[in-house]
Amino acid sequence: AQTVTQSQPEMSVQEAETVTLSCTYDTSESDYYLFWYKQPPSRQMILVIRQEAYKQQNATENRFSVNFQKAAKSFSLKISDSQLGDAAMYFCAYTGNQFYFGTGTSLTVIP
Amino acid sequence: EAGVTQSPTHLIKTRGQQVTLRCSPISGHTSVYWYQQALGLGLQFLLWYDEGEERNRGNFPPRFSGRQFPNYSSELNVNALELEDSALYLCASSLVERLDNEQFFGPGTRLTVL
Numbered sequence: 561a562q563t564v565t566q567s568q569p570e571m572s573v574q575e576a577e578t579v580t581l582s583c584t585y586d587t588s589e590s591d592y593y594l595f596w597y598k599q600p601p602s603r604q605m606i607l608v609i610r611q612e613a614y615k616q617q618n619a620t621e622n623r624f625s626v627n628f629q630k631a632a633k634s635f636s637l638k639i640s641d642s643q644l645g646d647a648a649m650y651f652c653a654y655t656g657n658q659f660y661f662g663t664g665t666s667l668t669v670i671p
Numbered sequence: 672e673a674g675v676t677q678s679p680t681h682l683i684k685t686r687g688q689q690v691t692l693r694c695s696p697i698s699g700h701t702s703v704y705w706y707q708q709a710l711g712l713g714l715q716f717l718l719w720y721d722e723g724e725e726r727n728r729g730n731f732p733p734r735f736s737g738r739q740f741p742n743y744s745s746e747l748n749v750n751a752l753e754l755e756d757s758a759l760y761l762c763a764s765s766l767v768e769r770l771d772n773e774q775f776f777g778p779g780t781r782l783t784v785l
Binding site: 564566593595597602603604605606607610612651653655657658659660661662663664 | 674704706711712713714715716719727729759761763771773774775776777778779
């Protein structure tokens with residue numbers, strides 16, 4: 561069965577610094593997609609970044625980038641130049657024949 | 672453009688009762704997804720509807736059911752409520768029936784079962 565694991569329940573980062581959130585997944589599928597979603601305290605989740613498994617190039621969206629290691633089934637999120645507005649719960653998600661989310665990492669940004 | 676809306680915001684029920692949660696997707700979106708977000712468990716996929724049809728279902732008992740209407744809005748029904756059904760229920764919508772599509776989430780309905 562597919563699973564998504566986020567081993568860091570909580571992380572903190574100084575404003576303007578870089579932080580990496582970890583995510584691993586388990587699957588036997590060859591075609592799938594990976595996502596990072598952000599859930600701010602207001603609760604509505606928004607997409608941060610997405611990665612197609614067949615693409616070797618790591619996705620990048622402004623200050624957000626991923627390190628996708630397909631063989632290791634690892635999909636970490638790097639946030640550069642952290643801002644106060646980055647404080648949120650971050651969920652790693654896998655989409656194959658179904659949708660699987662990790663348990664989330666709560667990120668605190670310290671001014 | 673209005674986002675995904677859900678009603679009600681909060682709901683309190685007792686064990687054994689039935690509940691209906693409602694979701695209106697973003698205009699033009701045909702796919703609707705339902706998730707359960709229980710404390711400490713992340714999001715658990717419940718149901719996926721597209722064009723009025725159930726496309727996929729998560730590992731939940733049959734007392735969790737739903738439907739999608741011709742206007743693409745959706746209902747989630749939970750029968751015979753149990754204490755462990757207490758959670759935030761999130762609805763999401765996407766433009767088309769594609770696995771790589773971004774899902775847009777609503778604010779959720781907080782269900783408390785006493």
